[in-house]
Amino acid sequence: MSTTVDPQRQNGDIATVLDEKLRLNDTTAPIASSSATSTASGFVTPAEQPSQIPSHIPSTEPMALPTVPPAPTGPLRTPIPHPLPTSKPDPPAGHPPLSAEQSQKYADVLAAVQAWTTVPTSSGRSPKHEPLLDDERLWLTKECLLRYLRATKWVVPTAIQRLQQTLTWRREYGLYASLPNHTQAPDYISVENETGKQVVLGFDNDARPCLYLNPGKQNTQKSDRQLQHLVFMLERVVDLMPAGQETMALLINFKESSSGSNPSVGQGKATLAILQGHYPERLGRAIVSDLPWYVTTFFKLISPFIDPITKSKMKFNEPLDRHVPSAQLWSHYGGKADFEYDHSLYWPALVKMCEERRAAYRARWERRGKMVGESEFYLRGGEEVGGV
Known part of the structure; x- marks a missing residue:
């Protein structure tokens, strides 16, 4: 019919x-x-319309409606990839323009590191020198050189010396997969984070990636790998920084921790040595909450070793939603980000997300000729900016 x-x-x-x-x-x-x-x-x-299309369309089966994926249900179990549109670095491009004197000092440091062809492989006396790796040339960005200049109060010889010391430390510490002493493999570090004692989640009001440190979830005995785990997570925070942001937010909560689960004074000093020596100008803010008496004592013991500028960035027992937008603040800390740590889902998601960011970062660097002193703002996907 x-x-x-x-x-x-x-x-x-x-x-x-x-x-x-x-x-x-x-x-x-x-x-x-x-x-x-x-x-x-x-x-x-x-x-x-092509001329050969007929004037009618034969129908062979009922039209299929597009499949709409179901809305996600339950708590979030993976990292948050981007800050809110309202969270932006201040100033937008990272730092105010340099003075003429600062520009000249930057040019002096740049000329010195561009001439490097080898790097000392150890910090001991009469160390062996090996050719500079592409990974190391990539690390020597414009912003990296400026961070070391700021950290050394713009003293050019000291900035150059400390840059070389960090290159050597990164080799010794095994940060590069191309070297045989690589200690930063995700599978090797994974066991340290099975309880979620460190979590990269969301961004603060200034688009800083947030790293939550939860000593109460300590799951391993004191070892070198605990410190290697911290370095691994610091590197992942750096991977996730948006264009124009160079610093991170540390949210340290001692709730449910015990004296045995907290770092020793020795570990605290070693952590400070790494942060201040090899990640200068990387701390934007550190908010410390729920301090028991023995942690307060711990901070008093290590306080003399904390740089005054670093110390000025530390806040104690302040409401976190004053610094982190509620939508990206973990609900366990008073926010609205309903997040539940599931290591089997979170860990591979974090590793994959960071690998993709590093690959894109490196691809931009290679397209521009693998230059020492390249702009991190550009490498992170920002628009071109002129000058230093």
Whole structure:
């Protein structure tokens, strides 16, 4: 049986005609339109319509509606990839413009490191020198040189010396997968984070990635790998920094911790040595919460070793939502980000996300000629900026 579509509706809305054809299960009635013609890929205008398309479309089966993926349910179990649009670095490009004197000092440091072809492989006396790796040239960005200049109060020889010391430390510490002493493999570090004692989650009001430190979730005995784990997480925070942001936010909560689960004074001093010596100008803020008496004592013991500038960035028992937008603040800490740590999901997601960011970062560097002194703002996907 065949039923004809009402001729008065042939020049109407095509979707209506199609609907009527499907309802009547008719396979022969013509479909006409003065404005568009249906194709397998959608609608095209008459100018785009090939002359060989027939004046009717045979229907072989009912039209399939597009599948809409279900809305996610339950708590978040993976990292948050980007800051909110309202969270931006201040100033937008990272730092105010340099003075003429500062620009000259930067140029002096840049000229010195551009001349490097080898790096000492150890910090001992008469160390062996080996060729500079691409990974090391990539690390020597414009912003990196400026961070060391700021950390050394713009003393050029000291900044150059400390840059070389960090290059050697990064080799000794095994930060590069191309070297045999690599200690930063995700599989090797994974056991340290099975309880979620360190979590990279969300961004603060200034688009700093947030690293939560939860000593109460300590799950391993004191060892070198605990410190290697911290370095691994610091590197992941750096991976996730958006264009224009060079610093991180540390959110340290001692709730449910015990004296046995907290770092020793020795570990605290070693951590400070790494942070201040090899990650200068990387701390934007550190918010410490729920301090028991023995942790307060711990901070008093290590306080003499904390740089005054670092100390000025530390806040104690302040409401976290004053510094982190509620939508990206972990609900366990008073925010609205409903996050539950599941190591089997979070760890591979964090590793994959950071690998993709590093690959894109490196690809931009390679496209520009693998230059020492390249702009991190550009490498992180920011628009071109002129000058130093």
